Amino acid sequence: MTLESDFDLAAIYVSDAQYNRNICVDTSPQAVRLYLLYNHWVLKVLLYVFILVDLCLAVFEDPAVVPLPLWATMLVELLCLFVFTFRLTHYAKVIPREKFWKDPKNICIIVILMLTLLDMIIYGALKASDQYGVRWSRVLRPLLLVNVTEGRQLRRAFRSIRNALPEISYVFLLFIFSILIFSLMALKLMGKRGLKTLDGSPYFTNYFEIVFELYVLVTTANSPDVMMPAYNSSFFFAIFFIFYILVNTYIFMSVFLAVVYNNYKKYLKEEIRQLVRVKRQKMVRAFSVLxxxxxxxxxxxxxxxxxxxxxxxxxxxxxxxxxxxxxxxxxxxxxxxxxxxxxxxxxxxxxIEVITLKSRPHPFHSWFPALYSSTPCLLLCRLVRHRAFVILYDIIILVNAVFIGLDEDNPLISYSEWMFLVLYLLEILLKLSVFEPRAFFSRHSFWNWFDTIIVICALIATIINSAITSSGGYTSRQILDIIFILRVLRLIRVVDSIKRFRTIINTLIRIGPAILTFGQLILVIYYIFAIVGMELFKDKVKFFEADSSDPEKSFCGNPQLKGTSFAHLNYCKNNFNSIVSSFILLVELTVVNQWHDILHSGFATVTHTSARIFFVLFHIVVVIIIINIFVAFVLEAFFVEYSVEKSGLQTSLEKKIEELELGVEQYLDDNLVNAMETENDLERSESTANLPTLVFKIASKSK
Amino acid sequence: MTLESDFDLAAIYVSDAQYNRNICVDTSPQAVRLYLLYNHWVLKVLLYVFILVDLCLAVFEDPAVVPLPLWATMLVELLCLFVFTFRLTHYAKVIPREKFWKDPKNICIIVILMLTLLDMIIYGALKASDQYGVRWSRVLRPLLLVNVTEGRQLRRAFRSIRNALPEISYVFLLFIFSILIFSLMALKLMGKRGLKTLDGSPYFTNYFEIVFELYVLVTTANSPDVMMPAYNSSFFFAIFFIFYILVNTYIFMSVFLAVVYNNYKKYLKEEIRQLVRVKRQKMVRAFSVLxxxxxxxxxxxxxxxxxxxxxxxxxxxxxxxxxxxxxxxxxxxxxxxxxxxxxxxxxxxxxIEVITLKSRPHPFHSWFPALYSSTPCLLLCRLVRHRAFVILYDIIILVNAVFIGLDEDNPLISYSEWMFLVLYLLEILLKLSVFEPRAFFSRHSFWNWFDTIIVICALIATIINSAITSSGGYTSRQILDIIFILRVLRLIRVVDSIKRFRTIINTLIRIGPAILTFGQLILVIYYIFAIVGMELFKDKVKFFEADSSDPEKSFCGNPQLKGTSFAHLNYCKNNFNSIVSSFILLVELTVVNQWHDILHSGFATVTHTSARIFFVLFHIVVVIIIINIFVAFVLEAFFVEYSVEKSGLQTSLEKKIEELELGVEQYLDDNLVNAMETENDLERSESTANLPTLVFKIASKSK
Structure with missing residues (x-):
């Protein structure tokens, strides 16, 4: 006889296998019940909310966007620490004790919690006695994201990077060696010519300066400026720089991509192989229970x-x-x-996601059978299903685009917006009256959802806006912004009508969830650099609003910046004075262009030349490693797309669906690729009677 | 009985198959003999020399680096045309008439030759009557490189690009669509805020300007400047730009790489499949002859x-x-x-390149047998072969690097250079006295050749330099430059001592020949753009030497450039006034950084906004397509390197070598990977007697 608790245990094994969780649960019924609770989605969401709160504390802590008193942020942080401790204790109860202490991620969390508590006490004490303190433990916060049980994907990504590091570092050393050799040559060739840079300082006379300048040249940020003094003196020096760029920018950077891509893929493959093994073990255990x-x-x-x-x-x-x-x-x-x-x-x-489509008759059909079967109504149905209907609306969208581009102060244009809104609403209503609503709004009908939400939001916003305008004669800029964004977003719909575009877009959408993992990775790295950057550079550069008349505005509130291109280019807002501006600055550094200027005439000027270390480190970590992984990742997604292979299981499931004559495609004239997009066509009024009550479709197949 | 002419025919088939030539030769003995002549290396080299001369004519034609009278360049060009016609006629004699006229590359050459002749006549007539003329046919010159019989690889590369174009263009259209949508949103969000750019002009009010600015942002050339006015007014606009960069710079550019890579590879694979088929056919024909x-x-x-x-x-x-x-x-x-x-x-x-190593005894051994077998001599041999010897010289090189970095005006340092030269010479002499000279200078001992040539050149240059210095007390800058370059190049040797570096370097060296094809591709594209650019922009921007006191110097000789950042950054030498400066400018545009400035405040200012078309077209062709193919190409080379597979033939050849006990590895303690590098160790004095007189090694195996 199989007990209730056995089913619990088997269910745990199966769902662990399904979601690739590699957790050795205690098999006692008590632990099993606790584990079921541990995996409850509410607790998981709560955990992530508290991690988010913990990370967002940086917004309120000094240097703050919105300053809060110290006791408030401390209290919230204590609450977060309490939640993390509770979650960890829960986890400890679920798995065997010796397993718990052997797992590095648990140790990591405990260390992070202890260090944070220690730092809070020290910092509180220092602040209480009015002394200078640094909240250094804030750097550890994003590591929680990596080490919680749910951060599996993120841990895997980090592990892949770590494993790829030795290979990358060899290429990196060779790359540095190449820069050193080229710098030495540059020093010998150009150092003695008495050349001057644009600001009159001697050109290429200090070896370490040359190394740095040539490193920047690899990022192309100072091209062609770094070459101009030499080039102006002779054509031949240009050859030196071109050769340098060819070797270091083009060849070495490609080699980095190749090495990162190859290693990342290799280790990921190994991880996946291991996952499959663990999954099998779990399922075998579940089987042996039942x-x-x-x-x-x-x-x-x-x-x-x-x-x-x-x-x-x-x-x-x-x-x-x-x-x-x-x-x-x-x-x-x-x-x-x-x-x-x-x-x-x-x-x-x-x-394998199988969409169960209930082939229900349209509600109108049951409510007003006579009307629904009338000739005009059937005609309407055929009209809406016709290809011309799609084309008509594509044209309307394009006309709308032109109207949006025109000046909205013209009353004719602003009235036309109402017309377009009505047209869009009409489209949705027509479609809803023809297609079964539950099928129309099924989970995978991305574009239907997209359309409906945008049109309804636009309708609401436009009504609010005209209400405000007509009552007070005043237009809210925020609401207008929202209306404009919604209007423009509506135009994207056009892409879906062209098949080639659709396949590209679908690949990009499919990458979506994985980009989320990648986003977490970037978040962790950015957060650490932002916190360190804020401690190093906060308030060195100040930003003054455009309408401020402060005399310090022209040099960003720091006299050392007088006459620098940093101040001249009005880069004052590129600073580390809050977590938000730090993040934006880090994005700019990731884009690379002008990073040299931001560093050289900005942060190095207000602090010290060694500020370079921070910026170069950021470049190596983010641009050379992380961005290359991102590119590798998009490449891989597209290559997989180009060589589609179905798993054996998927095929056998598909075959079964076909065997049972429950497949969607049997009822459609279109081919497989179109099956997804014309999902709504499923419910043809004329053939309703012949349809089985249920049809299945494999979600990932034709998307 | 097999005739002499049959052997000629068979030889042609075999060598065509060997070098992948797909030419249908006439089988008449006469045509066969002509074809043998046609493939003679002297004629091929001559052809390339004349193509080079034809291309180099641009240096002497207006706008010229070295001006020559019109009749001189015309005469040389006529000579070139004559050579090309001769070569084509030769080719026409070799292959059947109907095949000749069906081949598009022959038609291409004929059209190019005719058009060039026509253009020369028109231009000559116009010049004779002192009227304005354009030598438009110069654009066609690089196409000769593609269409000559020997341009097989290049044609293949171009064909692959052409075949990949449809796929690329779909992504490109989607990319343009995305830019248009984002621009519309930017116009609506930021156009009405009354923001100002750095120079006080209205910010983001003209749709087409926005489209261009955002296109430039994709290349990152105007980041973060384009964002600053909006960012200064609100944090939220930064999110717009960050999202834009994420989508268009990171995702779309990666998708471009993926699509280019995938298509290029796919079509190249097809081409290779076809090559193999043709090769088989040729060999079957050769067989049937013999x-x-x-x-x-x-x-x-x-x-x-x-x-x-x-x-x-x-x-x-x-x-x-x-x-x-x-x-x-x-x-x-x-x-x-x-x-x-x-x-x-x-x-x-x-x-398959097989190196035949004749295991001859060392010449010293036969000349001075007593001395060569003496104890000190044997000790010396063991010393030189020892690992410590390599390490010792690596240390010497590193010390030398430090000395080079120090100031060479110090007499101690300049004397030390003599010491290093002597040390390097000693190394080569020691190695020569231990290893058999013909083995030491075998064709595949890259580093031995490298070392010897550099040390001898450095010796000669240093002697000349000190002769000049001591006689006239005057130091020649040019000779010093050469000495410095040679000294620094010597340092590269250190890389070869570290195994990991060696494998990376070897992969890069192996890419070498293919990069040559790629270099031709770039040359063709650059040449066309340079010629067009010269016609459009020549003499719009003038360069004045640093010591010139011309008042026009500060604005590059064009009053319209007064106060622009182009003049301010001293970019005057970035112009289209000669083929050389055009090429350098095009390289700068390929590197992308500042292209926006060069265009916007430079060439668009002195001509017209439509100059953008030229620059954007160059960006699309070179950066989006060509550079991506280059990256794809390096990626592929490294992936192949990571998954080494030997062809079946190579293995069977290797097995045979082993069977016959003629392999190099039998006589070496080192493993296979070291076999190449220690090739010189082959001749161990103590085991000479036991060696067979010949050993073989497959060249590509351990390189």
């Missing part, structure tokens, strides 16, 4: 009832039909039970 | 004597031993004849 041996010496099996109960526990919201479909894939001989080999596949089967 | 059918109904074969004669004709400089080795690979059952299957492999076998 298995029954029917006869003497027979093979252990799991019967249909147990399987159903298990799946219902793992995914309570899965439809019965979907579950039965999966069973029929596993038990293809219809024996009523499955062996271990089939059972192991369950985790992957659950991950 | 084949003999020994008995009734027997399989046709080629016997050893015929094969030898054929190979001797194809590669006259191949050693007998090498040829016999190849035969033994083909005829592994020692039957004295080979069938068609084996014969087809000959072309590939000939392409």
């Amino acid at each position: 298995q029954e041996v029917s006869e003497q010496g027979g093979v252990p099996t799991v019967n249909h009832a147990h399987w159903s109960r298990l799946v219902r526990r793992v995914q309570p919201r899965m439809s019965n039909a979907h579950r039965e479909l999966l069973w029929s894939v596993l038990d293809h001989q219809n024996q009523g039970f499955i062996g271990q080999v089939q059972f192991v596949q369950v985790a992957d089967l659950l991950n | 084949q003999e059918v020994s008995e009734q109904g027997g399989v046709p074969t080629v016997n050893h004597a015929h094969w030898s004669r054929l190979v001797r004709r194809v590669q006259p400089r191949m050693s007998n031993a090498h040829r016999e080795l190849l035969w033994s690979v083909l005829d592994h059952q020692n039957q004295g004849f080979i069938g068609q299957v084996q014969f087809v492999q000959v072309a590939d076998l000939l392409n």
Whole structure:
């Protein structure tokens, strides 16, 4: 007899396998129940909310965007620390004690929590006695993102980077060697010529300056300025610089990309191989919990009832039909039970997203059957489904684009906006009256959702705006901004009509979730650099509002900046005076252009030449490593797109759907690729009667 | 009986197959003899010399670096045209008439020649009557490089680009669409705020200006300047720009790389597949010319004597031993004849570079046998072969680097240079006395050649320099420059001592020949843009030497440039006034940084806003397409390096070498990877007697 707690345990194994969690749970019923609670989505969301709050504290701490008293931020941080401790204790209760202490990520969290507490005490004491203190533990905050149980993907990315580092560092050393050699040559060739730079200082006479200038040249930030004095004196020096750029900018940077890409891929592959192994182990364990041996010496099996109960526990919201479909894939001989080999596949089967489309008749059909079957109505249906309808609306959108571009102060133009809004609303209403609403707003109809939300928002904003305008004669800039953004966003819809564009866009959308992991990676790195940068450079450069008449405005409030190009270019707002401006500055440094100017005539001038270390380090970490990984990542996504391969399971599921004649494509004239986009066409009024009540579609296939 | 002319024909087929030439030669003995002449290396070199001369004419034509009278350049060009016509006629004689007229590359050459002649006549007439004329046919010159018979690789590269264009253009359209949408949003959000740019002009009020500015932002050339006015007014606008950069600079540019890489690779693969087919056909034809059918109904074969004669004709400089080795690979059952299957492999076998090392005793050994076998001499040999010897010289090189960096005016330092020279000479002499000189200077000992040439050149230059200095008390700057370059180049040697570096460097060296193809591609594109640029912008911007006191110097001789940043940054030499400065300017535009400034405050100011078209077109062609292909190309080279696979033939050749116990590795303690570098160690005095007189090594294997 299989107990209730056994099902709990099996459900845990299966869902761990499904979501690639590699956690060794204690098998006692108590731990199992705690673990189910631990994985509850509310707790996870709460954890991330508190991590976010903890990270956002930087907005309120000195140097602050919105200053809050010290006790307030300290209190919030204590609350965060408490939540993290609670979560960790919960985790400790779930897994065996010795496993807990062997796991570096738990140790990391404990160390971070202890250090933060220590820092808070020290800082509080220092502040209380009015002394200078540094909140150094703030650098550790983003590491929580990496070390919480849910940061699996992020940890994997960091591990891949760490593993790729030795290979990268060899190329990096060679690259540095090349810069050193070229610098030496530059010193010998140009140092003795008595050349002058633009500001009259001697050109290329100090070896270490040359090294730095040539490093900057690799980033192309000081091209062609660094070359001009030499080039002006002779054509031949240009050859030196061109050769330098060819070797160091083009060849070495490509080699970096190649090495990063290759290593990242290699280690990721290894990680995935390991994941598959762990997944298999989990499923085998789940099987051994539920298995029954029917006869003497027979093979252990799991019967249909147990399987159903298990799946219902793992995914309570899965439809019965979907579950039965999966069973029929596993038990293809219809024996009523499955062996271990089939059972192991369950985790992957659950991950294949199958859209269950209920082929319901349109509500209008049941409400007003006579009207719905009338000739004008049928005609309308055919009209809306026609390709010309799409083209018509594409033209309307393009006309709208021209109108948006024209001056909105013209009353004719502003009235026309109402017309366009009505046209868009009409489109949605027409579509809704023709297609079944629940199908129209199904989870995967990205563009339908997109359209509807934007049009409704635009409608609301426009009404509010005209209400304000007509009542007070005053136009709110914020609401207008929102209206403009919504209007312009509406234009993007046009892309979906062209098939080639759609495939590119779909690939980009598919990258989305992975970009989220990447975004966390960038966030961690940026946050650390921003905190360090704020401690080093805060308030060295001040920003004055445009309407300020402060005499210090022209040199960013720092006399040392008088006459520098930093002040001249009005870069005062590029500073480390708050976490927000630090982040924006770091983005500018990532883009690389002018980083040299920001550093050289800005932060190095107000502090010390060694400020270069911070900036160069940032360049190496973010531009050479992280951005290359990002590029590698997009490359890989596109290469995979170009060589589509379906997993065996996906094919067998598909085959089953076809066998059962429940596939979407059977009811559509369009080919597979169009199946997704014309999903809404599914419900053809004329053929409703012949349709089975349910059809399935594999989500990832044609997207 | 096989005739002499049959051997000629077969040799042609084999060498065509070997060098992947796809030419349908007429099979008449006369045409075959002409074709042999056509492929003679002297004629090929001559052709390239004349193409080079033709291209270099731009240096002497108006606008010239070195002005020559019109009749001189015209005469040289006529000579070039004559040579090209001659070469084409030669080609026409070799292949069947109908094939000649069907080949687009021949038609291309004829059209180019005709147009050039026409242009020369028109231009000459216009000049004679003192009217304005444009030498427009100069744009066609680089196309000769593509269309000559030998430009196979280049044509292949261009074909791959052309085939990839449709795919690239879809992404490009989407990219342009994205820029247009973002620009519209920027116009609506920022246009009405009354913001001002740095120079006081209204900010983001003209749609087309915004589109251009945002296009420039994709290249990062105007970051963060373009964002500053908006950012200074509100934090939120920075988010707009960051999102823009993320989408257009990072994602779209990566997608471009992905698409270019993928398509380039795909089409190149197809081309190679076709090449292999053609190669097979050629070899089958060669076989059918030489084949003999020994008995009734027997399989046709080629016997050893015929094969030898054929190979001797194809590669006259191949050693007998090498040829016999190849035969033994083909005829592994020692039957004295080979069938068609084996014969087809000959072309590939000939392409595998096998180094024949004659294991001769050291000349000293035969000249002074007593001295050479004495204890001190043997000790010296062991010393030089020791790892410590290499390390010692690496340290010497590093010390030398420090000395070079120090001021050479110090007499101690300048004397030390003599010491280093002597040390380096001593190293080479020691190595020469220990290793067999012909092995030391074998074709694949890159570093030995490198060292020797540099040290000897440095010695000569230093002697000349001190002769001049001591006689006239005057130091020649040019000779000093050469000495410095040689000294610094010597330092590169250090890289070879570290294995990890060596593999990276070797991969880069291996890319070398292919980069040459790529260099031709760039040359063709640059030349066309340079010629067009010269016609559009020549003499709009003038450069004055540093010591000139001309009042026009401060604004590059063009009053319209007064006060522009172009003049301020002293960019006057970045102009289109000669082919050389055009090329350098185009390199600067390829590097992208500041291209916006060069265009906007430079060439657009002195001509018209539409100058942008030229610059943007250059950016699209060179940066988006060509540079991405270059990166794709380096990536591919490294990926191939990471997944080394030997062809089956190479392995069987290797196996044969091992079987015959003639492999290098049998006589070395080091492993395979070191085999190459320690090639010189081969001749161990103590084991000379036991060595066979010949050993083989596959060149590409361990390089």
